[in-house]
Amino acid sequence: xxxxxxxxxxxxxxxxxxxxxxxxxxxxxxxxxxxxxxxxxxxxxxxxxxxxxxxxxxxxxxxxxxxxxxxxxxxxxxxxxxxxxxxxxxxxxxxxxxxxxxxxxxxxxxxxxxxxxxxxxxxxxxxxxxxxxxxxxxxxxxxxxxxxxxxxxxxxxxxxxxxxxxxxxxxxxxxxxxxxxxxxxxxxxxxxxxxxxxxxxxxxxxxxxxxxxxxxxxxxxxxxxxxxxxxxxxxxxxxxxxxxxxxxxxxxxxxxxxxxxxx
Numbered sequence: 001x002x003x004x005x006x007x008x009x010x011x012x013x014x015x016x017x018x019x020x021x022x023x024x025x026x027x028x029x030x031x032x033x034x035x036x037x038x039x040x041x042x043x044x045x046x047x048x049x050x051x052x053x054x055x056x057x058x059x060x061x062x063x064x065x066x067x068x069x070x071x072x073x074x075x076x077x078x079x080x081x082x083x084x085x086x087x088x089x090x091x092x093x094x095x096x097x098x099x100x101x102x103x104x105x106x107x108x109x110x111x112x113x114x115x116x117x118x119x120x121x122x123x124x125x126x127x128x129x130x131x132x133x134x135x136x137x138x139x140x141x142x143x144x145x146x147x148x149x150x151x152x153x154x155x156x157x158x159x160x161x162x163x164x165x166x167x168x169x170x171x172x173x174x175x176x177x178x179x180x181x182x183x184x185x186x187x188x189x190x191x192x193x194x195x196x197x198x199x200x201x202x203x204x205x206x207x208x209x210x211x212x213x214x215x216x217x218x219x220x221x222x223x224x225x226x227x228x229x230x231x232x233x234x235x236x237x238x239x240x241x242x243x244x245x246x247x248x249x250x251x252x253x254x255x256x257x258x259x260x261x262x263x
Contacts, residue, residue, distance in 0.1 A: 002076035005047075005083040013076060019044065019055075019084065020071035030086075031134035031177075033126065035072045039136035040180050041126040042071040043090065049082035091128060091175040092117050096168055097147060102235040106201055108140075109164055111148040111176065119143060121208025122185065125150075125178035127160070135160040138205035139179065142212055148176065151204035181205075185212040191220045199227040207236060214247055222250045230259040 002013045006028055013022040020042050023030050032042040037058060046067040055074035056064045068087065076082050093114040100108040111127075119125070124138045125148065141149035154161045183205055194213060196206040203226050210224055228234045233256070240252040 002078055002080050002082070004076070005081070006085075010081075015078065016075055018072055019074040019076070019082070023071070029132040030071060031126070031128050031132045032072060033135050037070045037073045039124070039126060039134075040070065041128070041134040041136055041177065043068050043087040043177070044071045044074075044084045045069075045087060047083040047085050050077070050080055051082070052076065087177065091177045094148070094174055094176045095170075096172040096174070097170055099164065099168065099170070102151065104232050105154045106235055107152045107154060107161070107164055109137075109150045109152050109168075110141075111150070111174070112146070113148065113176065117148075117176065117179070119148075119179040120184035121212045122183045122205040123179035123181040124205070125176050125180075128175040128177055129160070129163070130173070133159055133163075134177075136178075136180075138181075138201075138208075140204040140207045142208060142215070149204075149208075151201040153201045183209070185209050185216065185218075187216050189220075190216070190218050193220045194218070194222040195225075196223065197225040197227075200233060203236065207240075210240075210243070210250070214243065214250065219249060222247075223253065224251070225253045225255060227255045227257075229257050231256055232259075 004011050004013060004019050006023060011022055011026050020030055020032055030042060033039045046069060051069045052074060055069035059068060094111040097112045098110040102108050119139060121139055121142050124136050126134050126136045128134045137150035139148055140151055141147060152161050152164050154165050196210060198206050206224055213222060234254050237254060244250050244252045
């Protein structure tokens with residue numbers, strides 16, 4: 001049986017159990033979201049003990065070198081002991097400065113950071129609430145704008161999205177972890193064509209990448225396709241059409257499955 005030490009207490013793990021599942025099963029609050037290793041919200045740091053290689057797949061070299069691993073992907077070998085710590089040092093305090101309804105089920109949340117965060121439009125960050133609840137959101141904003149803009153889909157019964165919609169007011173404090181992700185604009189080939197496509201709040205990173213490319217002087221054709229079930233699922237339509245009018249190389253294509261309103 002493997003065991004994990006967290007905040008001075010040891011917790012046994014069942015055979016094949018991940019660190020995340022084992023700690024949650026025994027009542028230890030650990031920030032997490034996707035449980036699949038994609039969002040990186042369950043990052044922990046190994047203080048001592050062996051970390052399986054699979055638990056560090058996808059992490060930056062700098063994080064691996066400091067002992068960070070994904071708790072949702074970490075299955076310690078039988079008989080091993082792993083002492084872990086949280087990822088508080090990777091989090092930046094922030095406060096909510098604005099909430100804007102973009103559509104019936106999409107809310108724009110703008111955060112002001114209280115410390116520098118090196119990021120690019122199109123990457124994603126994890127928002128961590130005071131009680132440890134964590135969710136990851138793509139960045140629709142540009143670094144120069146000084147705030148992070150997140151597009152939050154309002155999910156019926158959603159813990160984080162419901163909290164933002166019902167309870168959060170400007171001034172609410174959270175922590176931001178990240179950024180992560182390699183989906184962002186890289187200058188150097190201004191004549192190359194760009195194809196951006198997404199549905200729902202998948203527009204968020206594309207909106208940031210598009211504006212980053214245009215501000216960087218991209219001259220190649222840029223096509224952005226945004227899909228939704230019906231016209232009510234489209235948003236930022238006026239802003240995107242205005243960008244298309246100002247930039248001849250940019251074409252915006254809203255697409256809906258029913259109800260018209262697309263192209």
